[in-house]
Amino acid sequence: MRVSMTVNGKAVSGEVEPRTLLVEFLRQHLGLTGTHVGCDTSQCGCCVVHVDGASAKACTLLAVQVDGSTVTTIEGLAQGGKLHPLQQAFHEHHGLQCGFCTPGMIMSAADLLQRNPDPTEHEVREWLEGNLCRCTGYHNIVKAILAAAQSMRGMAKAAE
Amino acid sequence: MTEKGIGARVPRKEDLRFITGRGRYTDDINQPGQAYAVFVRSPYAHARIVRIDKSSALAMPGVLAVLDGQDVAADGLGNLVCGWLVKSKDGSPMKMGKHPLLAQEKVRYVGDRVAVVIADTYAQAKDAAEALAVEYEELPAVVELAQAHDAPALVHDEVPHNLCYDWELGDKAAVEAAFAKAHHVTRMELVNNRLVPNAMEPRAAIGHYDSGQDAYTLYLTSQNPHVHRLVMSAFIGIAPEHKLRVVAPDVGGGFGSKIFIYGEECVVLWASKKIGGRPVKWTAERSESFLSDAHGRDHVTTAELALDREGNFLALRVNTKANLGGYMSTFSSCIPTYLYATLLAGQYKTPAIYCDVQAYYTNTAPVDAYRGAGRPEASFLIETLVDQAAIEMRMDPAEIRRKNFIPKTAFPYQTPVALVYDTGDYEACLDEALRLVDYAGFPARRAESERRGKLRGIGISCYIEACGIAPSAVVGSLGAGVGLWESAKVRFTHTGKVQVLTGTHTHGQGHETTFSQLVADKLGVAYEDVEVIHGDTEKTPVGMGTYGSRSLAVGGEAIVKACDKIIAKGKKIAAHLLEASEADIEFKDGKFTVAGTDKSKTIGEVVFAAYVPHNYPAGLEPGMEEGAFFDPPNFTFPAGSYVCEVEVDPQTGVVDIARFVAVDDFGNVVNPLIVEGQVHGGLAQGIGQALLEGARYDESGQLLTGSYMDYCMPRADDVPSFEVVTARGTPAAANSLGVKGCGEAGAIGAPAAVINAIRNAIGVRVEMPATPERVWRAIQSSPLAKAAE
Numbered sequence: 001m002r003v004s005m006t007v008n009g010k011a012v013s014g015e016v017e018p019r020t021l022l023v024e025f026l027r028q029h030l031g032l033t034g035t036h037v038g039c040d041t042s043q044c045g046c047c048v049v050h051v052d053g054a055s056a057k058a059c060t061l062l063a064v065q066v067d068g069s070t071v072t073t074i075e076g077l078a079q080g081g082k083l084h085p086l087q088q089a090f091h092e093h094h095g096l097q098c099g100f101c102t103p104g105m106i107m108s109a110a111d112l113l114q115r116n117p118d119p120t121e122h123e124v125r126e127w128l129e130g131n132l133c134r135c136t137g138y139h140n141i142v143k144a145i146l147a148a149a150q151s152m153r154g155m156a157k158a159a160e
Numbered sequence: 161m162t163e164k165g166i167g168a169r170v171p172r173k174e175d176l177r178f179i180t181g182r183g184r185y186t187d188d189i190n191q192p193g194q195a196y197a198v199f200v201r202s203p204y205a206h207a208r209i210v211r212i213d214k215s216s217a218l219a220m221p222g223v224l225a226v227l228d229g230q231d232v233a234a235d236g237l238g239n240l241v242c243g244w245l246v247k248s249k250d251g252s253p254m255k256m257g258k259h260p261l262l263a264q265e266k267v268r269y270v271g272d273r274v275a276v277v278i279a280d281t282y283a284q285a286k287d288a289a290e291a292l293a294v295e296y297e298e299l300p301a302v303v304e305l306a307q308a309h310d311a312p313a314l315v316h317d318e319v320p321h322n323l324c325y326d327w328e329l330g331d332k333a334a335v336e337a338a339f340a341k342a343h344h345v346t347r348m349e350l351v352n353n354r355l356v357p358n359a360m361e362p363r364a365a366i367g368h369y370d371s372g373q374d375a376y377t378l379y380l381t382s383q384n385p386h387v388h389r390l391v392m393s394a395f396i397g398i399a400p401e402h403k404l405r406v407v408a409p410d411v412g413g414g415f416g417s418k419i420f421i422y423g424e425e426c427v428v429l430w431a432s433k434k435i436g437g438r439p440v441k442w443t444a445e446r447s448e449s450f451l452s453d454a455h456g457r458d459h460v461t462t463a464e465l466a467l468d469r470e471g472n473f474l475a476l477r478v479n480t481k482a483n484l485g486g487y488m489s490t491f492s493s494c495i496p497t498y499l500y501a502t503l504l505a506g507q508y509k510t511p512a513i514y515c516d517v518q519a520y521y522t523n524t525a526p527v528d529a530y531r532g533a534g535r536p537e538a539s540f541l542i543e544t545l546v547d548q549a550a551i552e553m554r555m556d557p558a559e560i561r562r563k564n565f566i567p568k569t570a571f572p573y574q575t576p577v578a579l580v581y582d583t584g585d586y587e588a589c590l591d592e593a594l595r596l597v598d599y600a601g602f603p604a605r606r607a608e609s610e611r612r613g614k615l616r617g618i619g620i621s622c623y624i625e626a627c628g629i630a631p632s633a634v635v636g637s638l639g640a641g642v643g644l645w646e647s648a649k650v651r652f653t654h655t656g657k658v659q660v661l662t663g664t665h666t667h668g669q670g671h672e673t674t675f676s677q678l679v680a681d682k683l684g685v686a687y688e689d690v691e692v693i694h695g696d697t698e699k700t701p702v703g704m705g706t707y708g709s710r711s712l713a714v715g716g717e718a719i720v721k722a723c724d725k726i727i728a729k730g731k732k733i734a735a736h737l738l739e740a741s742e743a744d745i746e747f748k749d750g751k752f753t754v755a756g757t758d759k760s761k762t763i764g765e766v767v768f769a770a771y772v773p774h775n776y777p778a779g780l781e782p783g784m785e786e787g788a789f790f791d792p793p794n795f796t797f798p799a800g801s802y803v804c805e806v807e808v809d810p811q812t813g814v815v816d817i818a819r820f821v822a823v824d825d826f827g828n829v830v831n832p833l834i835v836e837g838q839v840h841g842g843l844a845q846g847i848g849q850a851l852l853e854g855a856r857y858d859e860s861g862q863l864l865t866g867s868y869m870d871y872c873m874p875r876a877d878d879v880p881s882f883e884v885v886t887a888r889g890t891p892a893a894a895n896s897l898g899v900k901g902c903g904e905a906g907a908i909g910a911p912a913a914v915i916n917a918i919r920n921a922i923g924v925r926v927e928m929p930a931t932p933e934r935v936w937r938a939i940q941s942s943p944l945a946k947a948a949e
Binding site for chain 1 (some may be wrong): 171172175176177178179181182183184185187190283358359360410412413443445447669670833834836841843844845867868875876877881906
């Protein structure tokens with residue numbers, strides 16, 4: 001079956017089996033290996049991408065389901081060679097260790113911050129329910145997301 | 161220069177590739193012509209393999225090969241081995257049951273490897289694996305550790321009572337004598353729950369046989385690529401060591417589970433040759449990880465503490481039954497012995513200790529090192545037992561600990577269980593932790609919780625661990641089959657840039673940053689000019705890898721030694737260039753100076769002279785590249801005090817961690833940002849063990865907790881923000897950096913703090929994991945609940 005979609009701003013298409021998952025299409029057909037697979041029950045969140053602007057687990061979607069959609073992966077988050085504030089904050093606050101859950105964490109957090117630009121620590125922790133990390137104990141991930149939220153609010157204000 | 165040197169909170173240089181999705185993990189690598197492997201695993205805990213009919217699977221589209229245990233035997237491949245020989249009380253060696261790469265005759269746990277299917281695509285391999293016809297004759301399974309001794313079945317026919325070894329440590333007679341005159345004995349039965357490591361990246365491997373070179377390459381998820389190469393060559397016999405390149409690229413967490421040599425990685429390498437040299441790739445599904453990664457912990461223990469009238473500890477007596485699973489794993493014998501019983505002194509001057517350990521086979525996944533490995537089990541035992549003793553003796557739990565601490569003036573301190581602690585100040589850590597948590601203010605906080613209908617409790621845990629593994633002669637005398645030194649190479653380029661090659665492996669620990677800080681500091685070069693290279697047996701010197709919090713304490717010290725050699729050679733060159741005596745040259749901040757003068761050469765100038773030796777000392781080799789090996793004279797002994805405050809909802813049994821204070825003595829700290837991160841992660845794993853995690857098999861040996869829907873991993877809203885202090889270090893004596901190791905502390909110290917806090921809240925002790933159901937049931941049986949009725 002033929003699928004076409006926009007991935008990180010580029011029109012792409014490919015031949016897939018009906019059972020091909022979006023995450024397989026991204027990793028194997030497009031070589032976008034930043035989206036990871038950490039489980040087989042859609043619990044870990046390592047594969048979170050944005051589909052038409054909202055976060056989604058790329059292991060729960062078939063490639064054919066997103067035919068015609070717009071997909072953003074971790075590789076497409078930095079704009080014009082400049083890191084996204086979340087990427088910057090994860091770096092500054094040591095919000096990653098082995099890095100395996102990181103793309104999913106950042107993509108998930110990016111969706112949170114577009115829905116809720118000023119979350120409490122509690123709201124961040126609740127939002128991250130669908131993303132597992134085994135390295136950081138979440139402490140610095142939460143810290144990084146709160147710091148990114150603050151810096152994004154500052155940027156939004158400056159732009160007004 | 162020094163703003164990024166030792167002690168600086170430098171954000172990590174490895175981050176950039178990970179935050180932009182450009183990390184390179186094993187499954188991200190694809191090779192031309194690659195085929196795919198899928199393993200067929202046993203659905204039974206214990207069964208005889210009657211017949212494997214490959215014909216239907218071989219007839220499936222795209223299938224290149226179906227290989228089973230008979231093919232492994234026909235090719236004369238060796239068995240997986242346990243590399244540490246433990247002897248029983250009677251001097252007899254442990255009974256190592258055969259562990260073939262693919263099962264032969266019998267399967268011994270659900271998930272045991274029966275066959276592998278290789279096909280052109282992953283989907284084809286998976287379809288064919290499902291079509292493979294395997295006939296089993298099911299046997300009774302040995303599942304419960306407590307019943308293994310008298311079970312009706314034998315996991316390995318040649319091992320009576322399923323008993324691998326019956327080992328002891330300590331002076332039994334002295335302990336008996338102390339118990340005989342004790343004022344009080346505190347006795348406790350404990351279960352240390354079985355855990356699944358769950359690094360977020362599942363295991364993966366790509367094996368490739370190159371017939372043109374008659375050489376092999378294996379990409380895999382490993383914490384110690386050289387150890388993989390050694391075992392696959394020397395014991396499995398797949399390839400001669402010099403013809404085998406093992407690469408561990410970016411690795412997504414390990415926690416011990418990626419130390420071990422498993423069958424799957426060996427099989428894909430061997431299979432590549434069997435199918436004519438196409439690369440063969442295998443990536444575990446998470447379900448496979450649950451079934452087949454080595455699990456951790458799983459002890460059943462009886463512990464007794466003898467005390468005098470004043471609450472001084474007189475003696476400790478421990479009996480532990482340890483679960484090995486269906487086979488011995490790479491280091492499984494030493495975890496419940498030398499990494500466990502040797503730590504039973506804890507932070508205390510208990511004069512007599514005796515421990516015996518019976519290790520049993522069961523029809524469950526193999527059990528081996530998982531973050532802490534033996535030390536969490538020891539620490540949990542001591543710290544819950546001491547708490548119980550405080551309650552029985554009507555003493556404050558902080559006070560009973562203080563009374564029995566090894567005083568800071570007593571170091572170096574010989575414990576009754578073999579170890580010599582080098583440095584420490586246990587009281588300082590406890591004082592600081594109690595100050596931070598406001599111990600004195602706890603009754604007021606408890607009263608406030610009570611007004612909201614909640615039960616508040618506080619729990620202390622003062623852990624110790626042995627890190628910097630390990631002095632080779634010591635571990636050799638105890639049965640280790642390898643040396644545990646570490647290696648490094650420091651190489652300057654013409655232009656003054658530095659490549660550091662290390663035998664350790666980073667899979668989250670941030671070595672690229674920490675080692676760069678170290679070298680920048682030692683050699684006075686810019687942090688940005690240092691590149692750390694690891695994980696490839698063809699690039700780096702032979703190394704033993706990363707586990708046991710050893711990378712900085714052992715591997716870092718090897719780097720220091722290599723830097724020292726660079727400086728020594730640089731002095732000769734500088735003396736020549738400056739026309740001075742070598743003895744008069746001083747090196748500081750990247751400059752070689754003639755003492756007492758302003759005549760100097762930068763290290764860059766000296767390095768350039770070494771590579772362009774037009775004006776150069778006679779007889780001195782050109783170039784600037786030095787290697788070093790470091791074998792530590794002793795372990796290091798990180799220690800600390802953790803205090804946990806919980807609030808329990810008596811209606812539901814839900815435990816909320818209100819506060820968690822961790823004060824650790826890691827000796828000197830190179831990068832506090834990274835060290836704190838290591839503590840945070842360890843604490844979450846420790847809290848996971850205490851509250852959430854537990855691998856469970858049913859009576860037939862089926863793993864009930866085989867996915868993230870059934871095995872409860874700590875999530876972001878299960879843990880609090882932590883209060884972590886790492887600045888109270890007493891420098892370690894075993895290395896010049898004075899560093900102790902920080903990777904495992906959190907997982908070692910946290911469980912007892914949480915469980916003690918719950919008991920303090922509800923009045924009874926709850927086994928781990930203290931799930932809401934267990935806590936609720938405990939509350940119903942608690943004297944507090946009875947009093948309320």
